[in-house]
Amino acid sequence: MFEELSLNILDIAMNSLAANAKKVEISVLESRKHDRLILRVRDDGRGMDAATLDRLLRSRGTTKTSRKKKIGLGLALLQQTAEMCGGHFHVRSAPGRGTTVTASMRESHIDRPPLGDLNATILTLCAANPDVEVQLNYRSDEQALRFNSQELVKGKVCV
Amino acid sequence: MNLEQLKKLKEKAQQQVALREGGKKYRVVVSMGTSGIAAGARDVMKTMLDEIEKRGLDDVEVRVTGEHGLEDIEPVIQIEEASGEKTTYARLDSEKAKKIVSEHLQKGRKVDNLAVGKEKKTE
Numbered sequence: 001m002f003e004e005l006s007l008n009i010l011d012i013a014m015n016s017l018a019a020n021a022k023k024v025e026i027s028v029l030e031s032r033k034h035d036r037l038i039l040r041v042r043d044d045g046r047g048m049d050a051a052t053l054d055r056l057l058r059s060r061g062t063t064k065t066s067r068k069k070k071i072g073l074g075l076a077l078l079q080q081t082a083e084m085c086g087g088h089f090h091v092r093s094a095p096g097r098g099t100t101v102t103a104s105m106r107e108s109h110i111d112r113p114p115l116g117d118l119n120a121t122i123l124t125l126c127a128a129n130p131d132v133e134v135q136l137n138y139r140s141d142e143q144a145l146r147f148n149s150q151e152l153v154k155g156k157v158c159v
Numbered sequence: 160m161n162l163e164q165l166k167k168l169k170e171k172a173q174q175q176v177a178l179r180e181g182g183k184k185y186r187v188v189v190s191m192g193t194s195g196i197a198a199g200a201r202d203v204m205k206t207m208l209d210e211i212e213k214r215g216l217d218d219v220e221v222r223v224t225g226e227h228g229l230e231d232i233e234p235v236i237q238i239e240e241a242s243g244e245k246t247t248y249a250r251l252d253s254e255k256a257k258k259i260v261s262e263h264l265q266k267g268r269k270v271d272n273l274a275v276g277k278e279k280k281t282e
Contacts, residue, residue, distance in 0.1 A: 002196070118164075123205065128223040145160060
């Protein structure tokens with residue numbers, strides 16, 4: 001179990017990089033009013049077919065072929081956290097169509113880990129592969145914020 | 160997250176971009192698989208990026224990789240030099256990461272007590 005949800009996000013997004021994504025879009029919706037916290041990591045990587053996805057989710061499989069790795073816990077950890085905190089977990093993917101991982105939880109649930117250092121997660125992803133476009137959409141009851149790494153490269157810093 | 164933090168994020172990311180230019184003497188590779196992250200690899204990476212920027216080391220690039228099969232000694236980083244020499248550091252935390260930046264990356268002195276394994280040369 002990760003201590004911060006932003007570590008789950010980093011972990012899931014690392015899979016996106018491994019899937020050769022050109023763009024990784026991370027959305028965080030934090031609403032006290034609706035007692036909901038929703039995380040979504042969407043990429044345009046190579047995606048997976050239904051059988052692979054089923055293997056990942058049901059038997060903690062992995063798509064990684066390096067070494068003799070047989071299990072993967074990244075998705076399982078996030079799924080457990082979501083379901084433990086009164087929420088849902090969903091992965092949508094198809095070969096060539098990218099992958100979207102969505103996890104929701106009750107914002108007020110006593111077991112819900114803090115969001116944590118989202119900035120460190122985004123900066124790590126930007127540094128990890130400068131060619132990949134990293135976007136963060138953050139929304140709360142009060143405000144909507146957006147960060148995009150490519151806009152930065154072009155020198156258009158606008159807040 | 161708030162506006163202040165977003166500004167900070169943009170500022171930091173901009174500095175990262177600025178450090179990206181030019182030939183690099185050192186390449187730091189941080190192991191950022193699930194077990195690495197659980198052991199604190201993100202904080203190690205963040206500290207290294209901060210320290211590299213603070214010291215203005217523009218001949219260092221920092222990248223990430225998946226797991227190495229070294230789960231029990233995470234967080235792990237590997238420093239590759241232009242000569243092909245590789246040094247692996249393990250069981251890191253922010254303090255140790257700072258030391259590696261100031262000693263190895265800035266002064267070119269290996270931190271022997273944090274390094275693991277044999278020196279490897281790749282042709």
